[in-house]
Amino acid sequence: MEIFLQQIINGLVQGSVYALVALGYTMVYGILGLINFAHGEVVMVGAMLALSALTAMLGWGAPPLLALPISLILAMLGCMVLGYGIERIAYRPLRHAPRLAPLITAIGVSIVLQNLAMMIWGRQYHAFPQLVANQPHLIGGAIINDIQIIIFILALAIMAGLIVVVHRTRLGRAMRAVAENQHAAQLMGVDINRVISITFMLGSALAAIAGVMVSANYGLAHYYMGFLLGLKAFTAAVLGGIGNLRGAMLGGLLLGLIESLGAGYIGDMTGGFLGSHYQDVFAFFVLIAVLVFRPSGLLGERIAERA
Amino acid sequence: MNNATPLLQLSSIGKQFGGLGALSDVSLHIRRGEIYGLIGPNGAGKTTLFNVITGLYQANAGEFQFDGNSYRACKPHVLAQAGIARTFQNIRLFANLTALENVMIGRHLRGRAGVFGALLHNLATRNEERAIARRAHELLHYVGIDKPGQTLAKHLSYGEQRRLEIARALATDPLLLALDEPAAGMNATETESLKTLLQTIRASGITVLLIEHDVKLIMGLCDRVAVLDYGRKIAEGIPEEVRNDPAVIAAYLGGGDD
Amino acid sequence: MLGYAMKLLTQPTRFAFWLLLGALLLLPFVTDALLGRGWVRIADFAMLYIMLALGLNIVVGLAGLLDLGYIAFFAVGAYCYALTGSPHLALAFPSLFPGGVHLPFWIVLPLAALVAGGFGVLLGAPTLRLRGDYLAIVTLGFGEIIRIFLNNLNAPFNLTNGPQGISRIDPIKVADVSLNASQEIFGITLPSVHLYFYLFLAFTALVIFVSQRLEKSRIGRAWMAIREDEIAASAMGINTRNLKLLAFAMGAMFGGVSGTLFAGFQGFVSPESFSLMESIMVLCMVVLGGMGNIAGVILGGVLLALLPEVLRHSVVPLQQALFGKTIVDPESLRMLLFGGALIAMMLYRPAGLWPSRVRRRELDTDEAAETV
Numbered sequence: 001m002e003i004f005l006q007q008i009i010n011g012l013v014q015g016s017v018y019a020l021v022a023l024g025y026t027m028v029y030g031i032l033g034l035i036n037f038a039h040g041e042v043v044m045v046g047a048m049l050a051l052s053a054l055t056a057m058l059g060w061g062a063p064p065l066l067a068l069p070i071s072l073i074l075a076m077l078g079c080m081v082l083g084y085g086i087e088r089i090a091y092r093p094l095r096h097a098p099r100l101a102p103l104i105t106a107i108g109v110s111i112v113l114q115n116l117a118m119m120i121w122g123r124q125y126h127a128f129p130q131l132v133a134n135q136p137h138l139i140g141g142a143i144i145n146d147i148q149i150i151i152f153i154l155a156l157a158i159m160a161g162l163i164v165v166v167h168r169t170r171l172g173r174a175m176r177a178v179a180e181n182q183h184a185a186q187l188m189g190v191d192i193n194r195v196i197s198i199t200f201m202l203g204s205a206l207a208a209i210a211g212v213m214v215s216a217n218y219g220l221a222h223y224y225m226g227f228l229l230g231l232k233a234f235t236a237a238v239l240g241g242i243g244n245l246r247g248a249m250l251g252g253l254l255l256g257l258i259e260s261l262g263a264g265y266i267g268d269m270t271g272g273f274l275g276s277h278y279q280d281v282f283a284f285f286v287l288i289a290v291l292v293f294r295p296s297g298l299l300g301e302r303i304a305e306r307a
Numbered sequence: 308m309n310n311a312t313p314l315l316q317l318s319s320i321g322k323q324f325g326g327l328g329a330l331s332d333v334s335l336h337i338r339r340g341e342i343y344g345l346i347g348p349n350g351a352g353k354t355t356l357f358n359v360i361t362g363l364y365q366a367n368a369g370e371f372q373f374d375g376n377s378y379r380a381c382k383p384h385v386l387a388q389a390g391i392a393r394t395f396q397n398i399r400l401f402a403n404l405t406a407l408e409n410v411m412i413g414r415h416l417r418g419r420a421g422v423f424g425a426l427l428h429n430l431a432t433r434n435e436e437r438a439i440a441r442r443a444h445e446l447l448h449y450v451g452i453d454k455p456g457q458t459l460a461k462h463l464s465y466g467e468q469r470r471l472e473i474a475r476a477l478a479t480d481p482l483l484l485a486l487d488e489p490a491a492g493m494n495a496t497e498t499e500s501l502k503t504l505l506q507t508i509r510a511s512g513i514t515v516l517l518i519e520h521d522v523k524l525i526m527g528l529c530d531r532v533a534v535l536d537y538g539r540k541i542a543e544g545i546p547e548e549v550r551n552d553p554a555v556i557a558a559y560l561g562g563g564d565d
Numbered sequence: 566m567l568g569y570a571m572k573l574l575t576q577p578t579r580f581a582f583w584l585l586l587g588a589l590l591l592l593p594f595v596t597d598a599l600l601g602r603g604w605v606r607i608a609d610f611a612m613l614y615i616m617l618a619l620g621l622n623i624v625v626g627l628a629g630l631l632d633l634g635y636i637a638f639f640a641v642g643a644y645c646y647a648l649t650g651s652p653h654l655a656l657a658f659p660s661l662f663p664g665g666v667h668l669p670f671w672i673v674l675p676l677a678a679l680v681a682g683g684f685g686v687l688l689g690a691p692t693l694r695l696r697g698d699y700l701a702i703v704t705l706g707f708g709e710i711i712r713i714f715l716n717n718l719n720a721p722f723n724l725t726n727g728p729q730g731i732s733r734i735d736p737i738k739v740a741d742v743s744l745n746a747s748q749e750i751f752g753i754t755l756p757s758v759h760l761y762f763y764l765f766l767a768f769t770a771l772v773i774f775v776s777q778r779l780e781k782s783r784i785g786r787a788w789m790a791i792r793e794d795e796i797a798a799s800a801m802g803i804n805t806r807n808l809k810l811l812a813f814a815m816g817a818m819f820g821g822v823s824g825t826l827f828a829g830f831q832g833f834v835s836p837e838s839f840s841l842m843e844s845i846m847v848l849c850m851v852v853l854g855g856m857g858n859i860a861g862v863i864l865g866g867v868l869l870a871l872l873p874e875v876l877r878h879s880v881v882p883l884q885q886a887l888f889g890k891t892i893v894d895p896e897s898l899r900m901l902l903f904g905g906a907l908i909a910m911m912l913y914r915p916a917g918l919w920p921s922r923v924r925r926r927e928l929d930t931d932e933a934a935e936t937v
Contacts (some may be wrong), residue, residue, distance in 0.1 A: 035698045093912055099697050099927070101632055101911045104852060108907030111845060115901040119893055225839075231709075234702060277717055284706035291699055292691040361800055387802030395800075401793035412790045416802030422811070424777060425782030431783075439783070460903045479802055506641075 002141030007264040008257065009139070011182035013148045013217065015256020020210040021233030022240070023162060024203030024240035030179045031130035031199050034099070037106035039207060042079050043111035044223065046208030047128075049077035064131040077210040079170050082113075084197055084202025087167055091200075092193070102193050104218015110227075117223040125222045128215040136216040153212045158209065159249050162202075166245060175199060179243070228280060232259075234286040241300020250298060258282055314339045314374060314483055314514050315360070315391075321368030322355055322538075325419045329355045330538045332439040333371075333513070337483070342505065342515040344529035344546075346522065348558060352538040353518045354396055356386055357487055360516075361393045374482055388416050392481035393474040396518075400460040407456030410443035413478025446474040450504060466497040477513075484508060485516040490524055502528055526550065535557065589766060593759040604874070605758040609830065611870035612765040613823050616772045618866040619859065620819025620849035626857035627785060628812035629792025631701040631918035632691070634708025638681045638817040640715060640839035642824025644669065647731040647741065647834045648724075657723040669739045681821025682814040689813035693806060709842055712753055730835025735827035739764065745832070761830050768826060772819060776859050779815070783915065787870050788812055789857070842900060847920040849903045852910050855917020864919050873899045 021043055028036040053071035058064065090105035136145045166172035177185040178195045186192050214229065217220040232255060240251025263279035291299060313336035322330040330352045337343045345353050360371065364385035372377045373389055392413075401409050418439060435553040447456055448471040454463065463471060469489055470565055476484055486505075490498045498521065505528060519525045525532060526546040533541040534542040534549060536558040542549050549555055579893030585837070593605045617639060624632045648654060650673060655665035692703045738747030744760040779785050787808050792796035799805045828834050846869060854865025876895040884891050910917065 034704065037701075051773060089912075090908065098629075098917065100625075100629060101915060103631060103698055103701055103899070104848075105908045105911045107845065107848075109905045111900055111904030111907070112751070113899045113904075115904065117900075118897050137660075231702070231706065278713065281710055281713055284710050287706055288691065288703055291695055295695065295699070361617070362799070363796065382804075383796075383799040384802045384804045387800060393800055399794050399797040399800075401790050402799065403793055404789055408786060408789070412786050412798070412803070413801050415783060415790075420783045421786060422779070425778050425784050428778060435783070475801065522755065563668050 002065060003264060004050075004261075005140050005142035005268075007260045009142055009144050009148070011257035012253060013256070013258030015145075015253035016152050017210050017213050017217070018161065018233045018236040018255050018269070019249045019252025020155055020213070021229060022207045022237040022252045023159070023245060024207050025234050025237040026240075026242050026245060026248040027175075027199050027203045029237070030153070030245075031175060031196055032091065032095075034091065034102055034205070035234065036086070036091075036105070036200070038090065038110040038113060038272075039203065040226040040228075040233070041117075042082055042204045042207040042225030042226070043211040043229055043233075044117060044221075045082055045113060045211070046075045046079045046204075047211030047221045047225065048117055048126075048223070049078045049103040050208070050212045051126055051128055051215065051221045052121075054131075058129060064129075065086070066129050071080060072209065072212050074223050075212060076205040079208035080212075083200040083207075086198040086204075088131075092196075114223060114227070121223055124222065125220050128219050128221050130219060132216075137148045138229075151217060154209075158206065159245075162206075163245060165202075171195075171198065179304055181278070198208055203221055206303040218306065234282040235283045235290075239290050241297025244299050247297055247299035255283060255286060258286060312375065315516075316372040317356075317360075318370065318371065318372065319369035320356065320359060320366050322352075322364060323367050324361055328538055330359070330366075333535070333538070333540050334369075335533050335540060335543060337514060337516060338531075339514055340509065340512065341530040342509050342517060342528055344525040344532040345516065345518045345535065346520075346525055346532060347535035351535040351558075353535055354444055354487060355538075356535065357393065357485060357518060360386070361505065372519070384416070387479055388482075390482035392476035392479040392483070393485040394469070394476055394487055394489060396469050396491065398472055399466055400471060400475070402459070402461040404460060405457050406447060406452060406454065406460055407443050408462050409471055410446050410474050410478045411439050413446075413475040414439045414442060414557055417478075417480055427485060443474075443478065446477055447471075449477070449507075450474040451500065459548070469497075470504070472540060473508075473521060477508070481513060483514045483516060483547055484565075487518050488515070488520060488548070490519060490521050498524060571633065585782055589726075590763075592763045593623070597756075602756065602758060605762060606758075607676045607871065607874050608762050609758060609765055611812070611867055612762075612769045613827050613830075614847065614850065614870040615769055616765075616823040616826075616865035617820060617847045618854075618862050619772050619776050620816045622822070622849050622851050622857065622862045623779065623788070623819070624812050624816035625851050626810055626862065627780060627788040629697070630790075630809060630812060631697055631704075632700050632816070633815075633821060633841070634688075634711070635704070635847055636818070636839045636841075636844040637708040637711040638684060638820030639824040639827065639843075640711055640834075640836075641681045641684050641817075642677040642821030642836045643681055643724065643828040643838070644715065644824075645821070646673045646729070646825045646828040647734050649673050650829070651731050651733050651737040653726060653731045653733075657726070667735060670735070670825070670829055674822065678818040678821045679823040681824070683817040684811040685815075686810055686819025693809040693813065705841065705844075708839075708841060712836050712839055712841075716838070725836075728836060729832060730837075731835040732830045734828050734834070736832065737761075737826070738766065739774035746831075765826065765830075768822070772822075773859060773863070780859065784808070784811070792857075803889060846903060849906060853906055853918060855919045858917060861917045861919030866873065866919070869903070872902065876902075 021039065024039050025036060028034065028039070050071045053074045054067055055072060057067040070265065072198070084104070086109055090109045091102050091231070094102040094105060125212065132146050132150065134145045134147050136143045166175060174190045174195045177188065177190055178192055182192055214225065236251035236255040237248045238251070239255055240247025259282050260281060262282045266278060315337040317333055317335050320330055320333045321328070333356060345356065347353050349511060356365065359366045362381045362385065365380045368390055372378070374393060376389065376550065378386065383530060401412060418435055420432045420435050445458060448475050452463070452467050452470055454467065454473070460468065460471060471549045473486070490501055493501060505515055517525065517529060529546055532546050532549045533540055534555045541558060542552040583601060590775050592608065596604045600635055617635070621632065621635045624630050650669040650670065652665045654662040675889025688704065688707050692855055696704065715725045716728055718725040725731070733843060733881070736743045738744065745757050746766060747756045748760060749755070787803045789803050790801065790803055790810060795805055843866070849861050850869045851866035852865070853869065854863065875894065875900055880893065880895045880898055884893065
């Protein structure tokens with residue numbers, strides 16, 4: 001029972017990070033109908049930027065509790081610029097090209113980012129400094145520490161904030177209008193390019209936060225961390241119903257739980273045939289299963305009918 | 308097949324998107340060898356009906372019979388095989404392929420050569436390929452495209468693209484040729500030559516179903532006309548009757564923004 | 566066959582064709598003499614990549630399905646021969662296979678092609694009705710799944726020998742002559758890499774031939790129709806699902822064949838040869854040369870297979886000379902260039918370095934029209 005509870009806690013924490021990244025995928029998809037393949041790398045860049053800023057500031061003797069938020073904000077700003085750049089380079093020039101084209105440019109961007117990061121930060125794993133006194137708490141035999149609590153609450157707060165932005169503000173209305181019908185939105189005086197840019201930047205800012213969260217949780221950052229995380233977050237977005245914000249959140253949390261429970265119990269389920277190192281496979285099977293049986297996701301509208 | 312039975316018979320077709328009804332209880336029949344017109348204000352459900360007949364959408368209610376067989380939920384390629392060929396309102400050619408290739412692709416379902424035929428390139432395959440190419444050239448000529456067959460579809464003029472779509476559809480050897488606003492965007496001369504082409508096609512024994520906005524074209528060309536409004540059939544008959552039908556006049560005046 | 570090869574090379578004269586053939590036959594000797602034997606080996610690998618790229622070209626270039634896990638089929642082919650042509654199974658399961666399996670290469674080759682094709686269908690059947698970008702992600706996931714399984718299926722029973730991979734794979738034999746040792750023919754000594762060069766040259770020619778025939782067929786036209794507009798294609802009577810499956814299976818079979826050749830050539834396979842980056846590299850070859858154009862894809866394959874070697878031989882010495890140390894390693898520079906090439910090609914030359922004949926003819930007629 002303790003193990004079960006522990007896996008639930010781990011799953012929810014990990015899932016909230018997936019959800020943040022999934023929001024980036026789902027926002028871009030909602031508005032452009034395209035997958036931002038480079039989004040996972042934005043997460044990585046966010047983590048790396050924050051790491052560098054943090055290391056530098058701590059080196060200058062800045063108080064940790066000041067350095068952390070500042071480096072988080074710097075990472076968010078950096079990623080917003082990056083997100084803007086990705087849209088300008090890989091998506092905007094190809095908005096009327098065949099669908100394959102922006103997909104390929106985005107893959108190109110993601111490879112470039114990954115290798116630039118490797119050149120800048122090296123191949124090695126970087127230890128992410130632990131700044132919060134990471135007090136473990138015991139709940140019903142399971143352990144949850146401060147960082148995990150912060151991650152979970154912060155993620156929920158950000159998601160709530162995003163919902164408010166999208167449904168209650170002028171910008172959100174413009175975003176929804178562009179998602180619904182670009183042409184009509186343009187006729188109504190919405191600056192489509194601006195809305196799309198802002199969407200990329202918003203998603204990238206969330207990705208930066210998620211990157212810092214993952215690194216803080218595991219205490220590690222690495223140039224390759226974005227790839228798998230991005231793939232899983234995309235799975236989460238599809239699971240919830242791509243294009244749907246609440247779906248991305250639900251999908252993220254659910255995927256986190258599936259993964260953590262799956263990894264915890266796969267040995268027992270398969271009589272020891274498959275071990276926990278198959279954890280990463282779960283996401284893919286979930287992805288394929290969802291796409292086959294319910295391509296619209298749990299909360300999504302039926303995409304097929306929109307043809 | 309008995310010539311008296313209609314080629315296409317729709318029985319109480321209904322189609323909904325989410326909660327919205329796009330078509331309800333539409334019944335009509337198209338006789339062999341006639342040109343049948345489908346008109347109605349924008350958003351009346353004409354293209355939706357088209358998509359149901361050609362398998363792009365599945366109807367939620369009702370069924371239709373084509374050439375003696377019943378169809379409910381069928382893939383487009385099955386209906387193409389059965390003998391329904393179509394064009395699209397916003398031209399959907401294979402833009403980066405040549406005009407000739409576009410028409411040759413229309414012959415796909417009347418060919419047999421598979422992977423082994425392609426690899427061995429045996430006599431049967433070679434003969435088939437020659438026949439396909441010959442027929443494609445004929446059809447290009449038939450619809451009046453005199454540019455070289457090697458021209459990419461996207462480099463044809465607008466009117467030629469419309470006619471290439473018709474050639475591609477004819478390549479499937481259809482019993483019913485369904486045209487979704489073929490005259491849209493054409494000038495008067497082009498429309499006139501389209502009219503001649505459609506009459507030639509009908510004379511060759513192919514039944515034609517026509518969605519059109521150009522009422523003049525419809526009235527001058529069609530044997531019978533049906534009018535859709537808000538997803539329902541409000542009138543059907545020979546053009547003169549329909550033109551004077553009060554319900555039709557009301558629909559067009561009420562819908563006014565056409 | 567010669568006729569087709571000729572047409573492929575933009576209709577050169579018969580003389581030019583024989584010249585090319587002669588040059589290709591002499592290539593290993595010239596390379597050996599001028600650059601060293603290592604480069605003959607590189608040429609061998611380049612041909613494996615060309616075969617892969619031509620296989621992927623069917624899927625991406627003709628049928629327009631973006632497959633990001635294509636290398637998985639290469640892996641399937643390679644492991645098929647690794648398992649059946651090495652002592653591994655005898656070591657792992659002495660009771661089941663006391664002497665090992667050691668099936669001859671020429672038996673395994675068609676079987677491996679079928680198995681890889683089967684995997685293609687297995688992956689394609691549930692996913693091909695998805696839209697292009699979903700398919701890309703699912704295939705990417707599939708590639709990773711295969712790699713994860715290869716990496717981990719050494720326990721509880723040792724099927725793949727995990728990350729260490731499988732070694733001591735039997736060399737390929739042609740008519741009882743092992744290609745792993747030098748052979749003397751007509752008084753000329755042919756080293757092993759030369760023998761493999763000629764074998765791979767023959768296979769590459771076969772793959773080119775098959776690609777060419779498929780492209781110019783009813784099937785090839787249907788694939789291109791699906792690529793251009795799937796809805797219009799199905800309205801024209803094309804069974805899009807079956808034809809997409811066929812494209813997947815054909816592409817996978819090409820991958821399986823080159824994987825089998827790879828295993829026999831290397832004598833060793835391990836999961837790290839089948840990473841996502843390899844899939845990306847093959848994709849890059851297709852995109853760079855010109856999607857859907859066989860000659861272009863070959864050009865892309867040659868360029869990108871040689872690139873890492875050129876970089877290795879230029880970047881490191883250059884940096885040593887300039888800075889006295891290696892700042893950027895050639896491997897990451899290579900990937901950086903790949904990424905940059907994908908972006909630049911799509912933005913500025915979407916038809917590839919060598920656009921297909923039709924497009925070029927089109928350009929010609931446009932120019933002619935302008936001069937009138």
